[in-house]
Amino acid sequence: MTEPLLRLDGLSVSYRTRRGAVPAVVDVSLALKRGESLGLVGESGCGKSTIAFAIMRWLAGRGQIAGGRVLFEGRDMAEMSREELRRIRGKRIAMVFQEAMSALNPCLTVGAQLTEVLRFHEDIVGHEAERRSKDMLAEVRIPDPDRVFRAFPHEISGGQQQRVVIAMALLANPAVLLLDEPTTGLDVTVEASVVRLIAEISRRFGTALLYISHNLALISRVCERIAVMYAGEIVEEGPTRRILTAPIHPYTRGLISCLPESGADKIARPLSPIPGQIPAPWERASGCFFQPRCGFAVDGLCNTSHPPLVTDGKGSTVRCLRADEIGADRIVAAASEALAPGEGIAVTVDQLSKDYRLTPPGFRGLLPFAEPLRIRANDHLTFNADQGRTLAIVGESGCGKSTFARVLTGLERATGGRLEVAGQDIARLSVIDRSRDQLRALQMVFQNPDETLNPSYKVGRQIARVASRLLNLGRKERAQRVRDLFAEIRLPAGIADRKPRHLSGGQKQRIAIARAFVGRPDIVVADEPVSALDVSVRAAVTQLLMEIQRTNGTTLILISHDLALVRYVADTVVVMYLGQVMEAGTTSQVFSAPHHPYTEVLLAAQPKLEGDRGLDAPVEGETPSPLDPPKGCPFHTRCPRKFGAICETTRPPEQVTPAGHRMACHIPMDELARVQEKVTT
């Protein structure tokens, strides 16, 4: 067997902290052959980024390699001199980081940063360097290389920034490319195109890839092999297809089964979350690290001896003591009861608009009577939310879905149209003008678990405060309500006495859900409630939210960009683009043909475990600026099914089927159904 390009041999890394040395990576062995692509999957804190930094020998001051070796082309990198390492970094092993904006120097043009790579590694300067840089920009599918070459990083979009960073990494033609969550923070359609580019690169340039991500579906699109990490060690490794179809380790199975399968809904296939949460490095269990959360753990075996990594004959390795016994089992989740039908309309949205006014930039903004710029964040929205059901609002960033949530909850005031809740128009009623009962009826779950709770107070006190404000409860009843809620969100009552910084992200989000439900609201708005959480925790929190909704009979308005989640949770769906409703209907209407072309693009961009389907080429390009929205149909600049000048000049009419499926498109729905049917079959 030939020596692999990059080999980690029992690598251990620990960080020095106040608690002493904390092992972040424990005895990890991996091999990457020339031209191979390996995915490293794991949830936050499992040590996957640390591995990337350890390979580059770039550990921050507190990190150190505690054991093992990193071999590059057969040579131990620990024995290389600083100068040698400097030449290898960037030239032979290149890295693409999480956030492109911080990887680019804001003071230099893109061109200057690209040519610097060539100057440093290959001594190429002048026209030759410029030509090669522009060629590379074209290679990473940047539409206008000349303009981007001269631009500063802030002048190009997020997706283009990430492409520039990839171009920069590829310029020196490295043997290995390390990618650390390269698509975090990008919109789904942009993410899909960047991932496609990465997969293409590894094929065309023969570059070996080490792709680090928490997103199993995304990795499966790029990588031939996948290694799954948990609590600092590899628990399973094997070919992508095998890992996806026949995972052995209980953690890998858990990861797969807690993703909502596209095509499944909440009644047919409930999510099966992994119980518990990821342990901090100093909290790891004895025996198998995963055993406290494992459904297959056996007392006396799994909690006493630490399982070794066992290799079978077919190139798969698993770290589980019971791998042989549990190999054949499938996880079967219990089916939940069907939802009762809605009893009426909870929210009526009628021609609702919200404009923001901005001071124009530059000198004009200083003039006292300058015409303010207007951004139409919500443009004549019309839809209803059924009582006791879940309405999902879907769209990419900047589509106005969060603005709608702010108008509904009274944090902003609408500039036009009506918004009816319980027979009253609250479109222009801000929070300070709403009565206590109106406030009680409408609560919200926020996106970021780190900002949703006040860090200065114990969480129990924060929930009790809501009870006293909205329900006017006395001290005793308040405490009782807090206890009941903690039981409902399945957290031990002792947590009430902790401050938010002592809680995990999932726990914080549960508390946030409890806080929203204190006053038994009629409507709860959830703005991306699980998008900031780890995959295994996500399923549990989603499940909790649905359960607490069901027991309280609450109307849930879910705002999300995650179509799989929406399909799973929602009863009706509204798709928004640049402040306008593109499509609306029941979940099954929206998720089956005919789709609005934008919905079609979103569906195609969604990473799926089962492999690609639908439109083969998701759209290139990014959402136009809402300051200068396109005339006619807002989506015409990116629409794969645009058919003529009418799309650019005339706003599309709204088509409605008798069953209530609405969409705004010039193409008749029958026609759309016909062409889309062809693609799927």
Add this chain to the structure above:
Amino acid sequence: MTDTTQTTPTLRSLLAESPILVAGLSILTFWLLVAIFAPFIAPFGPNENLIPMAMPGTRVPDGRLMLFGADHLGRDILSRMIYGGRTVLTYAPLATLCAYSVGVTLGLLAGYKGRWIDELLSRFADLVLAFPVIVLYIVIIQKFGASGLNILIAVTLASSPGIMRLVRGVVLDLRTRAYVSAAQMRGESTLYIMFVEILPNARGPLIVDACLRLGYVTITIGTLGFLGLGIPPPTPDWGSMINESRHFALVFPHMAIFPCLAVSSLVLAFNLIADGLREISLAD
């Protein structure tokens, strides 16, 4: 999940964390003890006239030692320094506290309410900050006469705009947090949101700034004393001690040196504490 409660900081862990902080706290503790126990430590009364212009180390007839010598009126310099510590350690924290109550309230208002309130307060702050501080002090104290109360007023007027700006900046960031929206959505009053939801989370930068500002105020009180605008004589005060020494500085430098050392050590202490606190907050 095991409990991750913090360990209470012991002197040893604090010393390891930030030696600078420990140094600053030690100097401050020293001056605090000196000020509190002044009557027991000072060898003489602060206004006792003994031997004018005595050199350091002179003994009075009853055998007591004038370690740092005496001033032109024959008052023991060491004793006046010890009593002078009481003046500065009363007025510096008091003045800082006044400046903070005004600055924090205005900063919260400007940052949280925004719009014209912010515009009005910020422009007013610019106006005050654009004014030379010393001239401001002189104008105020000339107008109302030198007294402890006027020192408080002068310091508050001059420092609160800076504090307001700092608070405003932090609040602009904090007011977009989801917990503030959540508070609005349960109908909390503006005052409650400003002081209960936002202010406690701004404490980090404010505590560091307060320590630095205590140092500045110490200097200010010294300066006012030096200009003859501070606490009226004969109350012992480091600034006025330096002022009184002006005419004799070339011949009897000890009259100026010891009070100067006192002022600078106290300012140093406050600065070290501020640095140490910043160091610890960055390490977390």
